Amino acid sequence: MLYYKILSLILVQVVCTIQFQVPFSLGSWPEKTSQQHYSQIDSKDHPVNLNQYKDDYLIRIDYASNPDLGKYLITNNGTIKFNKWNKNVKQQTIDIQINEDNMSKLLQEFNNDVNFKVIIEDLSQTVFETYPKNLIQTKDEDVLINSELFFQDYRNLETIDAWLELIQLTYPDIINIEEIGETYEHRKYKIVHFTVPSEQTLDGHGDRRTIVITGGVHAREWISVSSVLYSIYELIELYKIDPQSKIFRDLDFIFIPVFNPDGYEYTWTTDRLWRKNRQDTVHPRCFGIDIDHSFGYHWTKSSDWACGDEYSGEEPFEALEAKIWEEYLNNTNSDHKIWGFIDLHSYAEEILYPYAFSCKEQPRDEENLLELAWGLAKAIRMQSGTNYQVFAACLDRDADLLPDLGAGTALDYMYHNRAYFAYQLKLRDTGNHGFLLPPKEIVPVGREVVASLKYLFHFLVDQD
Structure with missing residues (x-):
């Protein structure tokens, strides 16, 4: 039950030639069209193993009203597995990479007193989109x-x-x-x-x-x-x-x-x-x-x-x-x-x-x-x-x-x-x-x- 509870909570909260003269005019160019979803591409053509991020989310947690939660996330000394990405000093938030099971454990640890929202829901796709379409770059x-x-x-x-x-x-x-x-x-x-x-x-x-x-x-x-x-x-x-x-x-x-x-x-x-x-x-x-x-x-x-x-x-x-x-x-x-x-x-x-x-x-x-x-x-x-x-x-x-x-x-x-x-x-x-x-x-x-x-x-x- 708790597993499905956290899943529903997450879903609810998702808000040159060699004559290189540097002929560089850096005006704006058309934004790249969105890449297709990585799951539609043969895995052998993926830049890295994208499935390693498949079950993870990037979650932003507000710890302003719960200092014990903030200390727990900052020191990362507990048994709940997550990766701390960043802390915002002014907003008193911490971004963590975590899967649903461990997020459920975190909620249980703090009696559901965790104010959070999902920042990245499809982490594998977001990772995929940072790589160039043409990975063989030096040949161009x-x-x-x-x-x-x-x-x-x-x-x-x-x-x-x-x-x-x-x-x-x-x-x-x-x-x-x-x-x-x-x-x-x-x-x-x-x-x-x-x-x-x-x-x-x-x-x-x-x-x-x-x-x-x-x-x-x-x-x-x-x-x-x-x-x-x-x-x-x-x-x-x-x-x-x-x-x-x-x-x-x-x-x-x-x-x-x-x-x-x-x-x-x-x-x-x-x-x-x-x-x-x-x-x-x-x-x-x-x-x-x-x-x-x-x-x-x-x-x-x-x-x-x-x-x-x-x-x-x-x-x-x-x-x-x-x-x-x-x-x-x-x-x-x-x-x-x-x-x-x-x-x-x-x-x-x-x-x-x-x-x-x-x-x-x-x-x-x-x-x-x-x-x-x-x-x-x-x-x-x-x-x-x-x-x-x-x-x-x-x-x-x-x-x-x-x-x-x-x-x-x-x-x-x-x-x-x-x-x-x-x-x-x-x-x-x-x-x-x-x-x-x-x-x-x-x-x-x-x-x-x-x-x-x-x-x-x-x-x-x-x-x-």
Whole structure:
């Protein structure tokens, strides 16, 4: 009876040529027609095994009037199986991926005092619709040389690498792709260095202010990857229009489009909702460390077990990607201060500032951090009308509830050790898609990110 009760409750509550000159005019294009249902397509043609999501829903739970429920969902220490996707600080809601049977158990656990609604009812289909229709992407030259096509879909790792190599070939004086390490699965770890040659730098000695923009720390957050790529494209466009801009004279840029190459590739071949990297752990049947819990500043061993999404490893910098980045900074930029660090994630439409590990620790220059954060939010609002909220990262991470939830983040590590200004931007949306943002949102979100970056750039070069 309870099984059918929860089922009925859920139903009721569902509310180029090689002469790649970047001839990019990113006007609007016709929205892609809806894909047919995955069940009507031979399973051998599915991008991944879509049946693994068949019985799951994405449920949004309002815990404002039930703090015990909120704590239970945040810590995820009970026997009820679900995957926590996100928490909205302002709305006091938590999104979880759960099946009907476990949702029934959750209702029973809290005496039906659970206010919820279904956000995604057909999770398999929603996952399916995030993949391009043409998965063999690198064989299509038009995709590589035409931005309207390139940014019309999410792109796999092979296609991204091909696109970046083509940009480097076209703009060898300003774009340099560096291989700074190798992942657990032996993929090259790449960063994109964007520097415009100039004899007139900030202090006359080449001491430019470095900006770092990263995406794809968590593998399933595809919109963060596409937004870094879009930012590279827009910076090239700005350079073509005004190569003498103070931005290029005084700043240089490091982009890491895919901070987690192994995990990102895994989302394209096996599990679209994978979060961690793919290295071995202490548990022989569990793979992956949450890279954003692995940095060596206020690192704490997580309460999550090795198979959990937030497993931090057994020691700081155990995640190879975090270690590669730390070694690169120490070996090549040991005396070079980074002025801005922007780490793109999804989803929530938030701008988070340090610290994540504790709400009791006050960051240096908190007033300036907040001023710039609200400036970034305003730039996004002026560009698209989207309202990004500004929070201390500790609130988003629930560090007041469990200290390990906010431990070992790239945000805190970079702010404490390297960067004058450091932020994590959690991109769209707050609505009905979560990590599965439709491809039609790639360009609008990219434009929001670029608007915020331009504000940051001018904030740094105009304050003199």
